[in-house]
Amino acid sequence: GQGGGTLAARLGPGDRAERRPLALTASLAPAALADTDETGLLAPQVSLDLTGELLPEGLEGVDARLHTGALTLALTEGRYLGGEIGGALRLALAPHPHGAERLPEGLAPLLAEGGELTAEIVGRTDGVLRLADLSGRAGGGRLTLAGEASYDTDAALAGLSLEADGTADLLAALLPEAELEGPVRLAIDGTAGTDDLDARLTLTLPPGRWAGEAHGAGRLALFANGPPTAPDLRLSGALADPDGSEAGTLAGTVRLTDGTDALSADLTGRYRAARLAADADLALSPLSGNAAFRLSIEDAARTFPTAGALGSLDAQGTAELGGDSPVLAATVTSPSFAGFGLRLLGLEARAEGPLSALALTVTAGMIAPQSGEGLERVSAEARLAGTDAGTTVRLSRFAAIASGEELRLAAPAEARITAETLSLGPLTVSVGEAGRLTARASGEGTAFTAELGLQDLPLPPAGLRASGRVVLASDGSSLDLALVPLDPAAPDARLALSGQETGGRLALRGSLTARSESGTVSAPDLVTAALPFRVTASAGRPVFETSGPARIALAYEGAVAPLFAFANLPDQTLTGRLTLDATLAGPLEDLAPSGGLRLAGGTYEHTEAGILLSPLAVEGTVERAGDDLQLTADLTAGDGRGGEPGRIRGALTARLAEGTPRLEGTLALREARIVAREDLNAVVDGRLALATGPSGGAPAYTASGSLTIRQAEYFIPDSLPPSVVDLDIRAANPGSPAVPKAIAEEAAPASGPTLALAIELTGSRIFVRGRGLTSEWAADLDVTGTASDPRLDGALTLTRGNVELGGRRFELDRGIVAFSPLTEPAPRLDLQASFAAPDGVTALVTVTGRASEPAIALSSTPPRPEADVMALVLFGRPAADLTAVEGLRVAQAVAELTGQNPFGGGGPGLLDKVRQGLGVDTLDVDTSGDDPALTVGRYLTDDIFVSASQGLTGESGKISVESKISDQVSVKTDVGGDSSADVSVNWSFDY
Missing domain, CATH: 2.60.40 (Immunoglobulin-like)
Known part of the structure; x- marks a missing residue:
């Protein structure tokens, strides 16, 4: 019933030396061997062909070939004479007939082009068998092997010494995150017997980048010693920074106790700011089928959520494996963790019950991908039922916060998965105050249908609210959506998207309708597109096909405000007339744009920043130049003060070559009021240039040039502005898993291009007014660093000014605010103000030191005690002539101004001493x-x-x-x- 095979042997007549030719052929029937992974590496048919000469003392001149699928094992010039064995072995892998498409993704770069392994086989009469001159190649020669192997039949001892080198491009194909500057080397040395194992594996990495982060050379070593059934494993590793200094280390052990069911492991490591400690225990009971496990990962530095840290995670539980349905009880907790592509805060997950009815609960402060936004305040309950027929998941509770909107499961939902079918829903989730999302899906064999319903669904990242229906089906997909701005203060605009898929092509159309006091704007063909899209199914699971040519066209002529309403830019407005004519054509993964846009008679205003550009004109074009993509744009604007419109001029050229953007641009300002707020306004001259600089990772840009401040005014507010509510916030529930915004933002490490600064900033007539201060300053600064971390070098110098202190006008005699990029960001202060008091006394207030910790001193000429100086300033009389209440006020004023306790030292001030005495x-x-x-x-x-x-x-x-x-x-x-x-x-x- 399992099939069979054939065997044919032919032995010829002997000669005078008693040599007899031997021929042997054999084949194995298809049923006896199948390619379970369907990669084509093996084949149902196995065949063997062997020829040679049979001698009284053995065999000689043996040529043998064993073949199945893409694999062939060949022996040439083989011999077995007098107990000695020899010959040349070759194991060959033919190029896959279907290329890489049927191979697993991780094996395709290695096996698609075939490979081979060769060695000389030598067997001695003492029972030692060796594979000498072992060499091999794979991956089109990008992986090479060299070494030797041996086996002592008498001692039952095997030995191996092997080196493998993989080129950088091979590793990049296997691991897209890796960008290495040289080959990777793997070395294996060791021996193994029936009672003892002694082996070492060493991996050597060259310098390069991993996931965009630069590193130096690295090494990882694994040592195995002890009985082969329970060896002790030791791990050690080190990684360098690009400059050669040590970036991190790793060390650990894994121990399996021989003759028992216990496994334990511990691991310690360091990577830059992060400290890692991990340990695990596993206990198995073969008789009862029970198991217990525990895994703990701890970042001792507690640096999460900054980049490079892991945080901590603990998992433990028990499993009863005996019986018809295994029973599991497990918990996973994590105060904070970043790894395996996830970021977690305040996670607690539990799984309890038999696998046929497993109860799952999850709560978390945050669950998010490694980069980007995720879910906050997550709470969910589900029940999983697994049987031989399939798996059913019933979700009974789900609540979370996404982009500030509350998500909540409206009713329990169920999903069922079998080998050939899939079904979901209906799944209904309420989003925010009025939004609703409904999903259902079903699939069987080659048929699949999914439907997504949206009702007033808020999309905060895009600043939109969506309503409509999307259908994905193997018999034809369609969509019908309406998008409106999320901000109720935005213009009344509506973007309608409709599409229908026929024969693998999705015809898409987008129309715009907007209403305002001046009338209705309509653009029925704002977007038209023909996209390659088809839904097929395999075992009820959807397969999306998107290969083929695509074309997207954008066409519009009219007011720009309705379109700008969809830009999701709060406190910003753009008006004017826009002409847009652009297309994108080609495969979806490499669309080539062409066309341009023009804005005339425009006005741009950012009310929060105080920026006003009017009149504004913009012209831009985009085109494909060979393999490069080039965009050019020119901008001309006034500053909203009337007069000449060209006070601000800009030009930008962007070129995308081999996936790397390069920018060149200029910005010229001519007496332009770049900011005009109630608290700040500035008129600036100058010219800036933008250029692309060298970078080993993300693009790096540099803005350089010089700016001159012609006039600027800053008004110190008497209180917080109306848009800021000053609240004394008290946490009502400190144990809540809510994630503070600052922590959530810090948890997402910044990535992308950097903008370096090299700008000279000079100017005069810089006025600072408010809270009794009237002053004029001059600036001479160099701005360096980056846009996200600017550094200042230079100083602001006082021209003239005065300040009201205690109801008296002090003249500013000296003022310097000095910045240095080599010290902390807070500048160094050197300020002095004077007041002509009665009795020929001049009161002096000096402020020195860093702005973060200023030292304030009160003195006079001629010298007087601080109390006398303040009494003359406040009341025009020496301290001895004041009333008791006036004396208390003088002492308190001196303490408030200088930050000193009138009694000396730290602790309570004068009024505090009196208050304590009075009770x-x-x-x-x-x-x-x-x-x-x-x-x-x-x-x-x-x-x-x-x-x-x-x-x-x-x-x-x-x-x-x-x-x-x-x-x-x-x-x-x-x-x-x-x-x-x-x-x-x-x-x-x-x-």
Whole structure:
């Protein structure tokens, strides 16, 4: 029942030397051997052909060939005489008849072009068999092997010494993340017997880049010692930085106890800022079929979520493998982890029950890909049922936050997968306040259908809201979508997309409709496209075919504002008349654009940044030049102040060659007001140039040139601007898995091109005003570093100015704000202000040191004590002539200005000492008005606060009682010295 084979042998007559020719052929029937992975490496038919001469002492002149599929093992000049063996062996792999298309992705670069392995086989009478001069090649010669092997039949001892070299382009084909500068070498040396194993494997890496990050040379070694059934494994490795310094190390052990069921492993490592420790234990019980496991990974440096760190992860559980349905109980927890293409914060996942009804729960503060946004505040419950017939997953609960929108499962949903079928849904998820997403799918054999319904679905990254229906089906796909701006303040615009697939071609059309006070704008053919697209199925699973020519056309002439509404740029507007005529043609993976655009009579405004460009004109073209893609654009604009329109001129040329963009551009400013806000405005002259610089990874650009500030004004705000709400935020639930925005943003490491700066910034008539300060400055700065991390070198120098301190006008005598790229970003200050006080005294206030930790000092000429100087400034009299209340105010003012305790040292100030002596909770002196007042206060209970205020006049006295009714509501009662009364109710909400 398993098939069979044939065997034919022919032995000829002997000669005088008793040599007899021998011929042997054999074949194995198809049923006996099958190519289970369907790669074509093996074949159902196996054949053997052998010829040679039979002698009394053995065999000689043997030529043999064993063949199956793409594999052939051949022996030439083989012999077996007097117990000795010899001959040449060759194992050949023919090029695959179908190329790489049927090979697994990881094997295709190695095996598609075939390969071979050759060796001389030598056997001695002492029982030692050797494969000498072992050599081989694969991957079109990009992988080479060399070495030897041996086996001692008497001692049952095998030996191997082998070196393999793989070229950099072969490794890049196997691992696209790798960009190496030389070959990779793998060396294996060792011996193995029935009782002992002693082996070493060494991998040597050349310098290069991995996933875009540069590194130096590296080495990884694995040592195996002990019984072959339970060897001890030791791991060690090192990786260098590009400059040759050590970037990281790795060391660890794996131990399997002989004769038991215990496996343990521990691993320690370091990579730049990250420290790694991992250990694992596995216990198996062959008799009961039970198992227990634990895996722990810990980044001791706790550097997550910065780049290069792993964080920590712990997994443990038990499995009962005996019985009809195995039972699993496992948990995975991680406060923070980055690895395996994921970033996790606050993860807790559990799996409990038999595999036929396995309950799954997941909660996490964040689950996201290694780069980009993901899900926050994730909570889900599901049940998995696995049988021989298939697997069913029932999702009973799901909630998360994506791009600031709340996702919630509207009703339980079910998916079922078998060997030939697939079904899903309906799956309905509510998104945000009114959005809804519904999905269902089914597939069987070569048929597949999926339907996606969208209802007011917010898409925050794109700034859009979508409604409509998308159908993906093997008998014809279609879509019908309506997109509107997500921002309710955006213009009333609607982009409708419709498409129908016929015969593997998707015909797509996009139309624009917008309404405004000036009328309705309609563009029925804004987008037209013909795209290669077809859905087929295999075993009910969808297969998407997108090969073939594509063409996309964009055509528009009219107001640009409706289109700009879809740009998702808050606080920015663009008006004018746009003419657009562009196409993209070719295969989807290599579309070639052509055409251009023109904007005339335009106005661009960024209200938050204070940028106004008007009138604005832009012309741009894009075309394919050979294998390069080239885009050119010219910009001419005014600064919104009227007059000449060409105060701002720019030109940009972008060229994409071999996947690397190169930019060249200029920006010229002529007395242009580049920013005009209520708090800041600046008029600038100058010229900047943009160029592409050398870089081993992402493109690097440089902006260089010089800018001159003709005039600038900065107004220091008296308080926070209206757009910022100053809240005292208290965490109501510190244990919540919510992810702070700053942490979530830091968790996504920045990538992409860098913009280096080399700009000279000079100018005068730079005015800083506000909070009592009126000053004029001059600038002489060099701006270096990058756009994301600029560095300043130079100084701002005071021209003239004054400042109001304590109601008195101080003249600014000296002012220097010095920047240096070699020190911390905070500049160094050297400021002095003076005030002509009575009695011929000039009060001096100096500010020195770093802006982050300034040192403020009060002095005078001629020298006087600080208290006398402040008394003369505030009251025009020496400290000895002040009242007690005025003296307290002087001492407090000196402490506030200089940051020093009037009693010396750290700790409480003067008023704090008096408050503590009186036994009250608050004490304050107010001398800002005509009637100085002293206020004291104390809590009678946790919910009742009483305060009393008294000035120099009896009528100014006041008593206040504040009662806390609840966490949100309190009542305050004030009774004045003139018997007047006032009652107020206060409400607050903490979030």
